[in-house]
Amino acid sequence: xxxxxxxxxxxxxxxxxxxxxxxxxxxVTTYLACHVKYVDEAGQSQYGLAAVRxxxxxxxxxxGTLDEETLRQSIGAIQDVVQSPEYQSEDLVQQxxxxxxxxxxxxIRDLLNQSFSEAFRxxxxxxxxxxxxxxxxxxxSNRTALLRDWLSxxxxxxxxxxxxxxxxxxxxxxxxxxxxxxxxxxEQLYEYAPTVAMISALIACxxxxxxxxxxxxxxxxxxxxxxxxxRRKATAAKVKAGLxxxxxxxxxAFLLFAAVTLLFLGADGAGCPLQIHIWKSFYSLTLGxxxxxxxxxxxxxxxxxxxxxxxxxxxxxxxxxxxxxxxAAIFLPTLLMVGDIGARLSxxxxxxxxxxxxxxxxxxxxxxxxxxxxxxxxxxILLVLYTILTLLLIPLLYRTYRxxxxx
Numbered sequence: 001x002x003x004x005x006x007x008x009x010x011x012x013x014x015x016x017x018x019x020x021x022x023x024x025x026x027x028v029t030t031y032l033a034c035h036v037k038y039v040d041e042a043g044q045s046q047y048g049l050a051a052v053r054x055x056x057x058x059x060x061x062x063x064g065t066l067d068e069e070t071l072r073q074s075i076g077a078i079q080d081v082v083q084s085p086e087y088q089s090e091d092l093v094q095q096x097x098x099x100x101x102x103x104x105x106x107x108i109r110d111l112l113n114q115s116f117s118e119a120f121r122x123x124x125x126x127x128x129x130x131x132x133x134x135x136x137x138x139x140x141s142n143r144t145a146l147l148r149d150w151l152s153x154x155x156x157x158x159x160x161x162x163x164x165x166x167x168x169x170x171x172x173x174x175x176x177x178x179x180x181x182x183x184x185x186x187e188q189l190y191e192y193a194p195t196v197a198m199i200s201a202l203i204a205c206x207x208x209x210x211x212x213x214x215x216x217x218x219x220x221x222x223x224x225x226x227x228x229x230x231r232r233k234a235t236a237a238k239v240k241a242g243l244x245x246x247x248x249x250x251x252x253a254f255l256l257f258a259a260v261t262l263l264f265l266g267a268d269g270a271g272c273p274l275q276i277h278i279w280k281s282f283y284s285l286t287l288g289x290x291x292x293x294x295x296x297x298x299x300x301x302x303x304x305x306x307x308x309x310x311x312x313x314x315x316x317x318x319x320x321x322x323x324x325x326x327x328a329a330i331f332l333p334t335l336l337m338v339g340d341i342g343a344r345l346s347x348x349x350x351x352x353x354x355x356x357x358x359x360x361x362x363x364x365x366x367x368x369x370x371x372x373x374x375x376x377x378x379x380x381i382l383l384v385l386y387t388i389l390t391l392l393l394i395p396l397l398y399r400t401y402r403x404x405x406x407x
Contacts, residue, residue, distance in 0.1 A: 015207050019249075022203040026253045029195050031090065032186040033257070034264045039103060043096030049264065053402045057265055058104040059182040066108065067177040073138035074108045075128070082129045104114030107276065109182055114279040115142045120150035143279070144171040159381065166375035170282040178273050185265035186287045187277055189258060190294070190360045196257045197250075197357040203346045204249040204302055205309045208242040209322035237396055239310075239398050246306040250299050278364045282376065285363070294359040297383065301356030301362075303385050305329055307393040314400050339347070350378045356386060 009015055038051035046054070062074065081087055082103075102109060116135065151164045159167070270288030273289035274281050278290075285293070305326045313322035333352045344358040350367035355378065367378035 009207055009241070011212065012210075018203050018206050021373055022199060022249070022253060023096065025199045026196055029192050029256050030076065030260050033261045036184060036188070036265060036315070037094050039100045041097065041100055043093040043100065045096075052265055054102065054180045055184065056268070059106065059184075060268075061104050062108060062183040065224045066111075066180045067178050068136050068139075071108075071139050074105055074134040075131045075133050075136060077105060078102065078128050079132070091192040095189065109155060110217055111180075111279060114138070115139050115146075117146065119154075120146040120280075123150075123180055140176045143174070145167065146266075147171050155363075157208065159366075159368065160370070160374075162370060163375050166368065167282055167366065171285075174206035174284075175273075175296075178276060179271070180276055181269035181272050182266065183269035183272060183277060183287060185262045185267050186291060188265055188293055189261050190277060191258070192261070193291075193294050193298070195359055196254055196303070197294075198330060200253040201298070201302040201305055204329070205248045205306045205326035206251065206323050208245055208306050209309050209313055210319035211238050211242050211310055211313065215381075235398055238367075239394060242306060242310050243303070245297075246302055249284065250302045254295055254298060258291075274363060278360075278363070281363050283363055283368070284293065290360070290363055293363075293379070293383075297356040298364075298378075300383065300386050301353050302358070304393070306355050307390060307397060311397045311400060314397060320345060332356065351382060351385065353386060355382055360394045388391045397404075 034052075035047060035054065036052055038045055038046045038055045041053070048258060062070070064070065080105050081098055084098055084101070086094040086101075089095060089098075098278075111130045113123060113125060113132060116127050116138075117123055148168060151167065152160060267288075269276075270291075274283060274285045274287055274290045277287060283290075306374040308329075309325050312325055313319055316322070329352070331354075333349050333354050335348060346367070347369065350365065350369075355362050359379065362379050362382070365378065369376050369378065369380075369381060
């Protein structure tokens with residue numbers, strides 16, 4: 001019966017077109033993720049596998065423990081470039097040659113810019129140009145100092161004292177010195193994963209939206225419910241078909257994107273701390289662990305939205321309403337975040353299902369909640385909450401459709 005339900009889904013031209021659209025979007029997104037620029041010694045831009053290999057080789061020269069001595073050397077190397085004739089030249093090619101000399105230090109330069117920024121929420125690409133090797137000892141302590149200043153000034157009223165203490169404790173417990181490596185593969189995966197997760201969820205939800213409303217639309221529901229297994233095995237088959245389709249569509253798209261991106265750009269640096277990519281994050285994770293949470297969060301979000309869409313379909317007999325729900329759930333919170341409304345609803349918006357499809361951004365947000373006197377970040381709450389809700393939706397969906405009365 002499950003196979004029959006799947007055949008009904010794929011027999012529709014619109015559903016096949018939706019899958020083709022998904023493949024195109026995933027293909028384009030993967031291409032953009034792998035389209036990494038490298039500037040050679042002559043100042044010429046290069047792309048492709050050879051460029052990636054050269055970029056990896058250059059940045060591997062600075063891989064290792066980012067201790068005080070390495071920081072001094074990196075700041076000195078940046079100063080050598082800044083004071084060079086190529087950097088100070090007005091000729092674009094000469095400037096590109098100077099840029100090439102800094103490519104190996106691209107990651108460390110970004111960390112320096114963030115650590116020595118004027119304020120916690122500010123960023124200036126040229127901050128590293130103003131540093132001297134004597135500034136190196138303050139690199140790690142600056143991270144906590146900027147947070148403390150921000151919490152006591154600009155964000156003073158945004159957090160309770162317990163939440164402030166939680167953030168400061170997390171920052172102070174951050175193990176130093178950190179390890180750095182070539183991480184371009186993980187950077188691109190983090191950047192483009194939400195696009196793949198969202199389009200996969202939307203297409204998957206569109207495909208399952210009509211599973212429970214098709215009999216009513218075809219005027220065959222009386223036959224369906226009058227059969228011996230209609231209200232039990234046939235209903236269970238619909239639920240299984242939906243779960244199978246949601247799982248297959250999401251993982252096929254996400255794993256294809258992740259595999260191609262990491263194989264092409266490299267998976268180096270999986271064991272490095274998350275903070276070398278998301279400097280302000282308070283979560284104690286590695287880049288590899290963060291990527292796993294991004295994948296699992298996207299899958300959980302797809303399951304929840306898909307099951308909710310199927311329940312709406314079963315309840316209303318409308319595939320249109322069921323298909324609209326995921327779009328509203330994903331895009332409406334973004335609109336609500338603008339202005340004063342977003343500020344007032346920040347705690348609620350931080351726990352909506354769209355966040356599961358954007359775990360890479362959740363890892364950098366300061367969404368905090370107090371549960372029983374304990375401060376917790378949004379991510380563990382999201383994972384536990386929607387796991388429970390998803391598991392509850394399965395029997396609810398089954399019982400709703402099984403007990404449906406014909407009019």
